[in-house]
Amino acid sequence: MRVMAQMGMVMNLDKCIGCHTCSVTCKQAWTNRSGVEYVWFNNVETRPGQGYPRTYEDQEKWRGGWQVGRNGRLQLRTGSRLKRLLQIFSSPVQPSINDYYEPWTYDYETLTNAPVQEHTPVARPRSLLTNKPMNIEWSANWDDNLGGAPELTQDDPVLKKISAEIKDKFEQTYMFYLPRICEHCINPSCAASCPSGAIYKREEDGIVLVDQDRCRGWRQCVTGCPYKKIYFNHRTGKAEKCTFCFPRVEVGIPTVCSETCVGRLRYIGIVLYDADKVLEAASTPDDRDLYAAQRSILLDPHDPEVIRAAEQAGISRDWIESAQRSPIYALINRFEVALPLHPEYRTMPMVWYIPPLSPVVDALTDTGHDGEDVGNIFGAIESLRIPVEYLAELFTAGDTNLVTGVLKKLGAMRSYMRDLNLGRPADESIATAIG
Ligand code: SF4
Ligand code: SF4
Known part of the structure; x- marks a missing residue:
């Protein structure tokens, strides 16, 4: 066992x-x-x-991430070493500015300088790149105005993978947020695809960073990252990415977003x-087994054997205690939510991510409230408005049973806490029901 420490985050989408x-x-x-006006870390x-x-999730189009090669070994999607070498001298496969969005500001002067008139003055958008007036056709959260609309669903790469029956369900509009x-x-393809070796994973906490001095602007990392979370600064000619706010984390304060x-x-x-x-887990042949494979490499920080191995690996006592206090392992491996x-x-x-349970209103009871008791919640999981199939394509490579299991736990917890908060006797059958 070679123990390493990794900074992680869990987001509860219901909130x-x-x-x-x-x-x-x-x-x-x-x-x-x-140079990074269009960038949102x-x-x-x-x-x-x-x-x-x-459409960043369309992996065939953008060729990011890893795949299991013919010999069962993990390889970058760009294929053989020769192909990668050739690709260095060709253009990286990357989204255009139109796929991110053309950043803009507004002509605020039309507001502040407008004479008194019959109609309210309007501040028109102006491109931050060309400084010319522009029509806004797409932006970093354009979908916010289109949640569930049928025309939107045509281009959603996740929806494309699931059945027509589920697509119809989307006409019952619903939405949720994914920060x-x-x-x-742990196995970053951005680093593996960098010809200059400029991207590295910090040994002490696994934070992935770009060495700005070594970056030569190849942009193969943009191709290599399947999440498209590394960006090109067109002013400096270097790649940039989220740093997990390491200067803050190092002095004990959380990331800005947290x-x-x-x-x-x-x-x-x-x-x-x-x-x-890590590599063995990442090479697991069946996509649906990857959730279990990744969980299996995370170690219980309370296990004496793990503690001993961590100390031998030079991980500080502070870091080990921090892992013991951390909710990340518990949410992933103990509670499995x-x-x-x-x-x-x-x-x-x-x-x-803890997947969203809501909305359950009306799906459960004719009172209009969500599940009053655990039996209702268990019965209604299949009829939640957010299709379990959609969540499964996002989080479990299509395994709906895993998602359903998590939603049942969340529903049971909600019901249990309601009883406690209302001073009612807690339903102890919940613990048995969720196993
Ligand atoms: Fe969601 Fe971000 Fe607002 Fe938090 S700050 S509730 S993650 S949008
Ligand atoms: Fe993973 Fe971030 Fe690198 Fe993308 S940029 S491969 S999300 S570490």
């Missing part, structure tokens, strides 16, 4: 209200600069939707994992 405070505060802190997507950059940062993957999150839905902390098993985003990309992502 995200889509306020974008996280995105705005992150931008103010990290990308409020020339943290963005919040409305689902269903195409995401940012749009995204770099996954600080600290400012209105929903208080982001849990961050250290986890320990077995580095010897957190799921990885697109485990089938095989990069071993370390930002996990």
